[in-house]
Amino acid sequence: MTWKMRYAAAPLLPPLEDMSPLPNVELHHGDCLDVLSRLPAESVDAVVTDPPYGLHFDGLDWDAPWKATHRAAEHGVGFQNWVHLWAAECLRVLKPGGHLLAFGGSRTWHRLAAGIEDAGFHVRDSIAWIYATGQVKSNNLTAAIARVDPEAAARYPGLGTTLKPAFEPCVVARKPFKGTVAGNVMAYGVGGLNIDHCRTPGDEGEPDRWPTNVGFDTSSAEMFDRDSAGVSERRDGHPSRSFPVFRYQPKPDNRERVHVRRHTMRLRDDLSPAEQEYVAQELAKAAGEEGEALA
Known part of the structure; x- marks a missing residue:
C-alpha cells in the first residue's frame, strides 16, 4: 500500500475573512468562473488577469486546465477552449468598450489570444514585458x-x-463598443486608454513620451542602458527611459509563503485495513503538527 501525504503550513498572514477591508476594494474568494457567474452583466470597467499558462508546470494540474476534457496530445485545443470559457464570462460582465489584459506564456500565448478573440473580444494589441530573471530549462x-x-x-x-525566457506577453483586448468610441466613453465611462497618466518622462524641454507596448523590469532596463552605451543619441545615456520600467519581485517573502511538503510512504502489505487506517491517521496527525510548527 502506498500512502501519499500532502500538507501545508499556514502563512504568517491573517485569513481572508479576518483581513481589514481596503478602501474601494471588494474581495471575492473562489474559482473565477463561479465568481464571475454571480456578477451582473455590464458591471465591470476592466479585467486584468494572469491565468494559468497551460504548460503543466512541474506536473501540477492547476497549470493544465485542459486535462478535464482533453488528452495530453490535444492540450493546445483544450487550453484554448478553457480560455474561451472564462473570457466569455469576462465579456459578459464588462461594460461595452471595457478592456481585458491577460498575461500569457510565450509557448501558449497564441492559444490565449485566439480563445479571447473567439469569445467575442477585439484584440487591440499585445504588450511585451521584458525581464532578465528567467531561468534556462534546457x-x-x-x-x-x-x-x-x-x-x-x-x-x-x-x-x-x-x-x-526573457519576455512575457500580455494580450490587450476590448469588448465591442456601442455606437462611436467617443459616445461609448460618455455613456459607460470606458473604451479609451488613459494615455497621459501612462506617459514616460521626456528629456528636459521635451514633452513626456507616449506609452509603448514594451515594458522592462529594472534589471533588463539596466542591461539595455549598459549595452546601448555609446550608441544611444539620448543626452542622459539612459534609453530605457523611453519605456515603462516595473520593479519585479520574483518571489514572495518567505513569511508570506505557504509551505507545502509532499511525502510518499509505502506501508507493509501484511497490515490489516484497521492497522493501515491507524498508521494513516497518525501520519496525518504528525503532518498537522509539523505544519503548525512551520507557521
Missing part, C-alpha cells in the same frame, strides 16, 4: 549524445533545446 544535447557515443558528441558541440 537539455544538454551534447552531453546526452556523449553518453551514447563520445566520439559523435564532438561533432555536436553546444547543443541545447530551449532559449532563456
Whole structure:
C-alpha cells in the first residue's frame, strides 16, 4: 500500500475573512468562473488577469486546465477552449468598450489570444514585458549524445533545446463598443486608454513620451542602458527611459509563503485495513503538527 501525504503550513498572514477591508476594494474568494457567474452583466470597467499558462508546470494540474476534457496530445485545443470559457464570462460582465489584459506564456500565448478573440473580444494589441530573471530549462544535447557515443558528441558541440525566457506577453483586448468610441466613453465611462497618466518622462524641454507596448523590469532596463552605451543619441545615456520600467519581485517573502511538503510512504502489505487506517491517521496527525510548527 502506498500512502501519499500532502500538507501545508499556514502563512504568517491573517485569513481572508479576518483581513481589514481596503478602501474601494471588494474581495471575492473562489474559482473565477463561479465568481464571475454571480456578477451582473455590464458591471465591470476592466479585467486584468494572469491565468494559468497551460504548460503543466512541474506536473501540477492547476497549470493544465485542459486535462478535464482533453488528452495530453490535444492540450493546445483544450487550453484554448478553457480560455474561451472564462473570457466569455469576462465579456459578459464588462461594460461595452471595457478592456481585458491577460498575461500569457510565450509557448501558449497564441492559444490565449485566439480563445479571447473567439469569445467575442477585439484584440487591440499585445504588450511585451521584458525581464532578465528567467531561468534556462534546457537539455544538454551534447552531453546526452556523449553518453551514447563520445566520439559523435564532438561533432555536436553546444547543443541545447530551449532559449532563456526573457519576455512575457500580455494580450490587450476590448469588448465591442456601442455606437462611436467617443459616445461609448460618455455613456459607460470606458473604451479609451488613459494615455497621459501612462506617459514616460521626456528629456528636459521635451514633452513626456507616449506609452509603448514594451515594458522592462529594472534589471533588463539596466542591461539595455549598459549595452546601448555609446550608441544611444539620448543626452542622459539612459534609453530605457523611453519605456515603462516595473520593479519585479520574483518571489514572495518567505513569511508570506505557504509551505507545502509532499511525502510518499509505502506501508507493509501484511497490515490489516484497521492497522493501515491507524498508521494513516497518525501520519496525518504528525503532518498537522509539523505544519503548525512551520507557521
